[in-house]
Amino acid sequence: MTREGPFWDVMEGRAAPPPAAATLGWDLVAVDPEAGTIEVAFTAPEAFLNPFGAIQGGFLAAMLDDTLGPALVATLGPGDSAPTSDLHVQFLRPARPGRLVGRGRIVRRGRDVGFLAGELVDGDGRVVAVATATAQIRRSAG
Amino acid sequence: MTREGPFWDVMEGRAAPPPAAATLGWDLVAVDPEAGTIEVAFTAPEAFLNPFGAIQGGFLAAMLDDTLGPALVATLGPGDSAPTSDLHVQFLRPARPGRLVGRGRIVRRGRDVGFLAGELVDGDGRVVAVATATAQIRRSAG
Numbered sequence: 049m050t051r052e053g054p055f056w057d058v059m060e061g062r063a064a065p066p067p068a069a070a071t072l073g074w075d076l077v078a079v080d081p082e083a084g085t086i087e088v089a090f091t092a093p094e095a096f097l098n099p100f101g102a103i104q105g106g107f108l109a110a111m112l113d114d115t116l117g118p119a120l121v122a123t124l125g126p127g128d129s130a131p132t133s134d135l136h137v138q139f140l141r142p143a144r145p146g147r148l149v150g151r152g153r154i155v156r157r158g159r160d161v162g163f164l165a166g167e168l169v170d171g172d173g174r175v176v177a178v179a180t181a182t183a184q185i186r187r188s189a190g
Numbered sequence: 191m192t193r194e195g196p197f198w199d200v201m202e203g204r205a206a207p208p209p210a211a212a213t214l215g216w217d218l219v220a221v222d223p224e225a226g227t228i229e230v231a232f233t234a235p236e237a238f239l240n241p242f243g244a245i246q247g248g249f250l251a252a253m254l255d256d257t258l259g260p261a262l263v264a265t266l267g268p269g270d271s272a273p274t275s276d277l278h279v280q281f282l283r284p285a286r287p288g289r290l291v292g293r294g295r296i297v298r299r300g301r302d303v304g305f306l307a308g309e310l311v312d313g314d315g316r317v318v319a320v321a322t323a324t325a326q327i328r329r330s331a332g
């Protein structure tokens with residue numbers, strides 16, 4: 049089966065991975081478009097550290113944006129897009145460099161809007177940050 | 191006059207700049223701790239691009255976190271810190287690679303908490319994203 053749309057074009061090698069994903073060490077673990085869920089692994093380098101030896105919260109926000117967004121983008125058709133309009137992140141505890149896993153889900157998908165939620169978990173299974181996001185679904189003219 | 195505290199230790203060369211700031215191309219434009227305001231320039235590289243040729247929103251969130259946070263950190267004394275607990279970003283329009291300027295301000299500073307707000311402006315003076323944040327003020331034992 050060939051899946052189409054912007055997410056699958058990258059996953060199946062028909063489009064280049066976005067630079068932002070490479071910068072974050074984005075790596076798909078699992079995706080289920082029917083359930084609206086996704087799991088993504090990231091690699092946080094020392095280049096993301098704040099003055100206190102933890103990953104700067106903004107980079108955790110970037111990882112969460114790149115978890116919640118793809119949960120929705122994986123359900124889009126060819127030419128569609130879903131820019132994030134709102135992102136709210138709560139930073140629960142410090143995160144260290146290394147592997148972090150994002151889990152994202154579509155809470156509700158309307159015709160023109162997607163409501164998304166998820167969390168970022170460290171190597172010990174502790175949730176380091178949680179997020180919600182709203183995305184605007186834009187369909188191609190076709 | 192020698193200013194002290196974690197912000198000034200970096201600004202005056204007594205501590206290394208945090209890696210996250212270097213990754214974002216962080217460059218101080220102006221700071222006024224008495225007024226609680228700051229202005230910071232960033233350089234967004236192509237490594238931050240999303241599949242649609244715009245800066246991935248999460249990296250704009252990282253820039254805003256590194257604008258709002260320092261507005262508060264510039265007012266802290268030696269050994270104090272102010273980790274962000276909440277960050278909410280609205281993405282108003284796409285941002286392109288290049289120079290972006292963040293403006294941050296302390297909306298209210300309590301004893302143990304800081305309420306922060308700001309925006310990110312592109313080279314044409316358009317606001318590309320706005321943010322609010324809450325930070326927890328932690329004082330050194332001394």
